[in-house]
Amino acid sequence: MENIIFCFSGTGNSLAVARDIANHIGNTKIVLIADLMNEEFIDLPYESIGIICPAYFSSLPPIIEQFVKKLNFSDAGYVYAVITAGALHGNSFNRLSSIIAERGGCLNAGYPMQMPGNYIAMYGAWPVWLQSYLLKKAKKKSLKISHSIKAKISNRAVVKRNKEPKSLIEKMDNYEKLALEYSVTDKCIGCETCVKLCPMNNIRMNANKPIFGETCARCMACIQWCPTKAIEYKNSTNRKHYTNPDIKAIDLFSKTKSEILSKET
Structure with a gap:
C-alpha cells in the first residue's frame, strides 16, 4: 500500500525533509499542499500519511x-507530522492534532525538526556554517x-499543548493582509518566478x-527565490536571502498553475 506526504514549503x-523521509521509507509520493487547495474533499487510502x-x-x-x-481520515x-522551525514550534503540533481529530483521525506522532531560520521579514539568513550544521x-x-x-x-508525548509567546500570537492578526506591505524594485525582470511560487495565488x-x-x-x-532580489518587505532590503541548497525554485512551482501559465503563453 502506498504512502503519501503532504508538504508545504x-x-x-520542509520539502527537503519530505524528500529525505520519502526516500528512506520508500513507496511514497510527495504532494505539494498548494496544488490541492482548490479541492473540496480528499480521501486518504494510504498506509501512512505525513504532513510536513x-x-x-x-x-x-x-x-x-x-x-x-x-x-x-476515516x-x-x-x-504523522514533521514540523520545521528555526527555534520554537509552540502549539503547532497540538493545533494540528486537534484539527485532525475534528476530521475523524488521530495524529499518531509528531516530530519537531530544527532547520536554518529564514523569516526575512524579521531577520536575515543565519551564518553559512550554522546552516550547514543544521542541515547535516x-x-x-x-x-x-x-x-x-x-x-x-x-509518539503522543510530543503532540502536546505548548503556549506561544503573546507577542507572536499578536503577529497573527490580519495575517494575510500583511502582503500589502511588499514592494518591487526596478531590478524586476518580469520572470514570473514569484507568481509560480505563491501557494495562495496571491501574485499576478x-x-x-x-x-x-x-x-x-x-x-x-x-x-x-527572486533571482534578482527585486522583491522587498518593509526593511528587508539589506538582509541576506536563504533557500535550501537541495531544492530548486521549480520544485516548488504549483503544477496546476504552471500548466495554466504555459497555456496562456
Missing part, C-alpha cells in the same frame, strides 16, 4: 489549517524519523511587474 526546507510543514510565529500556518480541514492509516543534523534526524514511521511508532503580473493581493501565506518564497 517556502524556502524549500514549517511553524510560523510558533503556530501552525493558516494554509495548513485550511488544508487539513479538507482531509477525510480510512487513514498511520498519521536534519538529514540524520530524518533517517531516525523514517525508522519510527516504518515501525508505526506512536501587471505591466510586467508583480502585484500582491490580500491572501498571503507568509512563506516569503517570493522574496527568497
Whole structure:
C-alpha cells in the first residue's frame, strides 16, 4: 500500500525533509499542499500519511489549517507530522492534532525538526556554517524519523499543548493582509518566478511587474527565490536571502498553475 506526504514549503526546507523521509521509507509520493487547495474533499487510502510543514510565529500556518480541514481520515492509516522551525514550534503540533481529530483521525506522532531560520521579514539568513550544521543534523534526524514511521511508532508525548509567546500570537492578526506591505524594485525582470511560487495565488503580473493581493501565506518564497532580489518587505532590503541548497525554485512551482501559465503563453 502506498504512502503519501503532504508538504508545504517556502524556502524549500520542509520539502527537503519530505524528500529525505520519502526516500528512506520508500513507496511514497510527495504532494505539494498548494496544488490541492482548490479541492473540496480528499480521501486518504494510504498506509501512512505525513504532513510536513514549517511553524510560523510558533503556530501552525493558516494554509495548513485550511488544508487539513479538507482531509477525510476515516480510512487513514498511520498519521504523522514533521514540523520545521528555526527555534520554537509552540502549539503547532497540538493545533494540528486537534484539527485532525475534528476530521475523524488521530495524529499518531509528531516530530519537531530544527532547520536554518529564514523569516526575512524579521531577520536575515543565519551564518553559512550554522546552516550547514543544521542541515547535516536534519538529514540524520530524518533517517531516525523514517525508522519510527516504518515501525508505526506512536509518539503522543510530543503532540502536546505548548503556549506561544503573546507577542507572536499578536503577529497573527490580519495575517494575510500583511502582503500589502511588499514592494518591487526596478531590478524586476518580469520572470514570473514569484507568481509560480505563491501557494495562495496571491501574485499576478501587471505591466510586467508583480502585484500582491490580500491572501498571503507568509512563506516569503517570493522574496527568497527572486533571482534578482527585486522583491522587498518593509526593511528587508539589506538582509541576506536563504533557500535550501537541495531544492530548486521549480520544485516548488504549483503544477496546476504552471500548466495554466504555459497555456496562456
